Amino acid sequence: MDADNRVLQALSVRGELIEAVGSDEQIMALVEDDTLVTDLRGRALLPGFVDAHGHFPGSGMAEIAADLNSPPIGDKRDMAQLLAALRERAAMTPPGEWVSGFGYDDTLLAEGRHPTRAELDAISTEHPVAAMHISGHMLVANSVALQLAGIDADTPDPVGGVIGRRPGSREPNGLLEETARMGVVLLMQDMNIGSAYRMFKSAAREYAQRGVTTAQSGGTTPGLARALSLASRLGIVPQRLVLFPFEEEFGQALYNGDYDPGDYANARVTMGAVKIVADGSIQGFTGYLAQPYHTPYQGDAQYRGYPAVPREALFEKVAALHRAGYQLAIHGNGDASIEDILDAFEAAQAAHPVDDPRLILIHAQMAREEQVARMARLGVTPSFFTAHTWYWGDRHRELFIGPQRAAQISPHGWALRHGVRFSSHLDTPVVPMQPLQAVWSQVYRQTIGGDVLGPQQRIDVMQALRAVTIDAAWQSFLEDSRGSLEPGKLADLVVLSGNPLDDPARLRDLRVDRTVIGGATIYQRH
Structure with a gap:
C-alpha cells in the first residue's frame, strides 16, 4: 500500500x-541466529x-445488552422476537439497572414499525429500558427511562431532534430522534466497571479476529x-486507538483552550479530529436531503429530513474550531447536509486558510x-x-x-x-467489523438481493484495500507510522488465508x- 502499490x-x-x-533473497540476508523465520505458504501479508x-x-x-438485529446480521424478524429478547435481558438484570438492546431495524420487522413506550413498559416498570435503532440515531425508551432523562409532555423538541408523541397528544411515545436521544444515551453509558471491562474485551477480541490494528x-x-x-495502558485493549472528541460533549473546553489531548493520549491512543x-441517517429518515424521500415519511410527500445542527450554528462551530487549529470530522x-458542511468549511477556510486541512466528511x-x-x-x-x-x-x-439516487450512494x-x-x-456496531466486506462492497457494490447498485461507482481491489489501510491512516495524519508495509513504520500486520x-x-x-501489532501477535487462528 505504498505510493506505488508494490507487491513484494x-x-x-x-x-x-x-x-x-524486498525480495526473499534480500530479506534472508538479514537473518541472524535468533531470527524467527515464517513461511506464509501462499498466504498474504498486508498492513493491519x-x-x-x-x-x-x-x-x-452484545456482552451487556440484547441483540435486536434482523437478518442478515441477527435473527429478529418481528416485534414479538424483539420484545422477547429484551424481556430475557430484564430477567437477568437487577431492578433499577438499565435494560437495553441494540440494532433493531423497523423496516426489516414484519410490523414495519418501531417498538413503543407501552411495549417497553410491559417488559418492566422496575428498570429503565431502551432499544437502540440500528442507525444509532434514534432509540425507544420506556417510562422509567424517560423520567430519568427528564422527558415528558412539557418537554419541547430540542434543536436538531424530535420527541415522538402519541396521536393527538404531547405525551411522548418513547421514540427519540437525533439530539432528543442524547439524554438517555449518556445515562446508558454510565455503566459499572465490570460491564465496561466485558464490553472492551469483547470488542478488542472481535477486532483482533478481523485483522484491525487501529480502531x-x-x-x-x-x-x-x-x-x-x-x-x-492496562493492556485490556491491544489495538491502537484514534478517538474523535464530540464537539457537543467536550463543549467549551475546545473553544477556550482548556482541552488538552495529552490528558487522554498515550503511546497507543491518539486524539483525532473534533x-x-x-x-x-437515511434509513432512519433523519438524513437531510435536498429532495424529498422516495417514500413519503408519515404521509408527508415533501419531507426531506432535517439538520441536527442548524446551518447558522454549523457555520459558527466550524469557523471557531477551524480557527482554533483543530482538524474536523x-x-x-x-446531500443538503453535505452542502451545508461544504459551505461552512469554505467560509472557514476563506477566513483562516490551512494548506492541508483534511476535513473528514463522514459517510458522505x-x-x-x-x-x-x-x-x-x-x-x-x-x-x-x-x-x-x-x-x-x-x-x-x-x-x-x-433508483437514481441509490445508484450514486458512496x-x-x-x-x-x-x-x-x-x-x-x-x-461498527452499526454493522459487524468485517473489513473485507468493506473491500468487497467497494469492488462489487452488490445488494443482498443480488443486484449491482451503481456499477459506475465500483473501484478495483487495490484501491479498495488502500481505503481500509493507508488512506484511512492518512485521513487522521497517521500515514507516516502505519497503513503500509514500509521500513520504519510500525509492524502492524495482518496475515490472510489467501491473496x-x-x-x-x-x-x-x-x-x-x-x-x-508492534511486532507482537495478538490473534492467531488455530
Whole structure:
C-alpha cells in the first residue's frame, strides 16, 4: 500500500518496527541466529486494517445488552422476537439497572414499525429500558427511562431532534430522534466497571479476529476517552486507538483552550479530529436531503429530513474550531447536509486558510458529483460507508431514496475521477467489523438481493484495500507510522488465508490467520 502499490516477497521486523521489505533473497540476508523465520505458504501479508470510522467499543454491547438485529446480521424478524429478547435481558438484570438492546431495524420487522413506550413498559416498570435503532440515531425508551432523562409532555423538541408523541397528544411515545436521544444515551453509558471491562474485551477480541490494528471511537465523551485511555495502558485493549472528541460533549473546553489531548493520549491512543454530527441517517429518515424521500415519511410527500445542527450554528462551530487549529470530522449523510458542511468549511477556510486541512466528511453517502468535485478544491476527504450497498441497497432503491439516487450512494468512482482521496468504513456496531466486506462492497457494490447498485461507482481491489489501510491512516495524519508495509513504520500486520488480488469475487471469504501489532501477535487462528 505504498505510493506505488508494490507487491513484494518478504518483510523483516525488528522490535516494533518494519526493518526492511524486498525480495526473499534480500530479506534472508538479514537473518541472524535468533531470527524467527515464517513461511506464509501462499498466504498474504498486508498492513493491519485501519478503522476509518467506527464506534469502538460498541460491538462489545452484545456482552451487556440484547441483540435486536434482523437478518442478515441477527435473527429478529418481528416485534414479538424483539420484545422477547429484551424481556430475557430484564430477567437477568437487577431492578433499577438499565435494560437495553441494540440494532433493531423497523423496516426489516414484519410490523414495519418501531417498538413503543407501552411495549417497553410491559417488559418492566422496575428498570429503565431502551432499544437502540440500528442507525444509532434514534432509540425507544420506556417510562422509567424517560423520567430519568427528564422527558415528558412539557418537554419541547430540542434543536436538531424530535420527541415522538402519541396521536393527538404531547405525551411522548418513547421514540427519540437525533439530539432528543442524547439524554438517555449518556445515562446508558454510565455503566459499572465490570460491564465496561466485558464490553472492551469483547470488542478488542472481535477486532483482533478481523485483522484491525487501529480502531476508532468516532465520537467520544470525556468519560469514554478516559476509560479507553486507561484500558489501553492496562493492556485490556491491544489495538491502537484514534478517538474523535464530540464537539457537543467536550463543549467549551475546545473553544477556550482548556482541552488538552495529552490528558487522554498515550503511546497507543491518539486524539483525532473534533466530531460534529450535522444530520442523521437515511434509513432512519433523519438524513437531510435536498429532495424529498422516495417514500413519503408519515404521509408527508415533501419531507426531506432535517439538520441536527442548524446551518447558522454549523457555520459558527466550524469557523471557531477551524480557527482554533483543530482538524474536523463532520457526519453528513444527506446531500443538503453535505452542502451545508461544504459551505461552512469554505467560509472557514476563506477566513483562516490551512494548506492541508483534511476535513473528514463522514459517510458522505448522498454526495452529488459537483459536491465531490468541490471536496477536491476544498481539501475535504470523505469516508464512505460503502457496505450500505450490501445491507441497505435494496431498501435504498425501493423505499428510502429511489433508483437514481441509490445508484450514486458512496460515490467512489466520482472521487477517483476528481482526485479525492477517501477511506471506507463500517460504522461498527452499526454493522459487524468485517473489513473485507468493506473491500468487497467497494469492488462489487452488490445488494443482498443480488443486484449491482451503481456499477459506475465500483473501484478495483487495490484501491479498495488502500481505503481500509493507508488512506484511512492518512485521513487522521497517521500515514507516516502505519497503513503500509514500509521500513520504519510500525509492524502492524495482518496475515490472510489467501491473496485478495487473486480471486476478488471471493475476497470477503478470506480468513484472518494472524494479527500483529508492534511486532507482537495478538490473534492467531488455530
